[in-house]
Amino acid sequence: MGGGASPKNRLPEVVGSPGLLEGELVKSLSEVRKPYKPFPLLTNRHVETIFAAFFRSLPNIKYRRECLRMADGGTVALDWPLLDIDSPVGATLILLPGLTGGSDDTYVRHLLRRACKHGWNVVVFNSRGCADSPVTTPQFYSASFTEDLRQVVKHVGTSFPTSRLYAAGWSLGANILVRYLGQEGEHCPLSGAVSLCNPFDLVAADKDFHKGFNNLYDKALARGLRKNIKKHAALFTNIGGEYNIPKATAAKSVRDFDDGLTRVSFGYSSVDDYYYDASSAHSIKDVKIPLLCIQAENDPIAPARGIPRADIEANQNCLLVVTLFGGHLGWVAGNEAPFGCPWTDPLVMQYLEALENLQSNQPSFQRAAKQDGDVETVSVEIR
Structure with missing residues (x-):
């Protein structure tokens, strides 16, 4: 899929296996059948990236923070939103921010608020030292380290055993997420995932x-x-x-x-x-659950040449959407541009909800027997 229109009025490129592109999941994604229209004067990749970082609105959200002690003694922080939204809790979504990012970032809060309004249970996974997460050992986190995510998924799934689990990550968080998916393979407890602005080839x-x-x-x-x-x-x-x-x-x-x-x-x-x-490009071939990858062709931090297009197209579980513009964590386009949510947010929710509807008969997270090495909650606070 694509378009021959002018660059500023072009359909997003959609890449996937023939069977996936012709399937019900992709047919339900109406957002990719609309032209991607960047906001006027924000087509330069650096201008768009900087504008989004400094001028995008910041939704007012209070959190309940749960600090978890990892098996090696390290600590991460899970931020659960405290929102006055009267809707039933459905599936659970774990959010992974980018390098040095956390639950206070605008792009995180916008997607979190949208998902909550759609009735999803959402939590932000703040890596060691991020968003004032405590550091209790001489080790932070890295693009290669997936064990904290593995333990967080188990903890969240055990806390909501009747809910299907999903995850979405941005930038470095996306790289960690895709590596985790590849490592877990057919045993992955997540029912679906979204990767945004993934550098792929570090x-x-x-x-x-x-x-x-x-x-x-x-x-x-x-x-x-x-x-x-x-x-x-x-x-x-x-x-x-x-x-x-x-x-x-x-x-x-x-x-x-x-x-x-x-x-x-x-x-x-x-x-x-x-x-x-x-580099999570190596992991794509091993991903066994539905994965949506959203990239911007002009991303200055996650270069387009690093996208593993061939492996994505060869994997029937993976779908790639590429916009011509967007910068890094920008995507200043759509109905809420320029100060509202990124263009990606409606597409992410459309994809996740389509997955949830298609998998309504599939098993939810199964509570695992507690074993040595399970995480423990060490503190809870309102922030």
């Missing part, structure tokens, strides 16, 4: 990060990472080994931070080995 993304205007994004993300490690500096005192904590705390780029801390924490001999192994 080696290619890293190369682009150091070019031209992209340096500004690199420096901004590095600043957030530096702030995080400095806040918890005591945990890294005299850590020894190959760690280079001074390099991480002074990092001017994400690569410097990853070289000083991340790749060592997760057992890689070099940053390039870490980026290659952590």
Whole structure:
């Protein structure tokens, strides 16, 4: 699917296996049969990315925070929205923000509010150190690390055993999610997932990060990472080994931070080995549940050349939607543009609800017997 209209009035590109494209699921996605119309003057990839980051509205949402102790002693925070929405709780959706992101980000809150209004039970998974999530061990998170997500899925599923589970991730969160799906394969407890702005090929993304205007994004993300490690500096005192904590705390780029801390924490001999192994493009072929991937052709942080198109098309479970414009976490288009939700939100909900309707006769999450290593709630607060 696509279109021969002018670039600013073109249908999104839809890629998938022939059987999937002709099936009921894709036929139900009316959003992809409408032209993608970027908001006037916001077609430059950097302008759109920056506009969305600084000027998109921030829905007012209060959360109940549940801090979970992981099997290795680390801690993550789950934020459950406290919304005055009178609707029954249906399926459960886990949201994974991007690098240094969390439940306070605009794109997260917009999708969360929409899903809640549709009767979904929603929770934001804040990785270690993100959104003021406690850091209790000298280890943060990485593009390659899926164990925290695995334990969170089990915890949420055990808490709502009669509900089917879904997940949606953005940027680095999308990369972690797709890696997890591939690792779980046929045993994945999720009933469906959505990946947005996934860098897919972290080696290619890293190369682009150091070019031209992209340096500004690199420096901004590095600043957030530096702030995080400095806040918890005591945990890294005299850590020894190959760690280079001074390099991480002074990092001017994400690569410097990853070289000083991340790749060592997760057992890689070099940053390039870490980026290659952590790239979720390798995982697509192993995904066994329905997965929607939404990308922007002009994304400055998740380059289009990294999208594993052939593997997506060969996998009957995977669907790819590519817009010509959108930037990174931008997609300033649709009925609520320029200050409202991203163009992607109605499509994400349309896809998830279509899946939920098609799978209404499928089993929900099955409560597993409690085993050693299960997570435990260590604190609950309102924020």
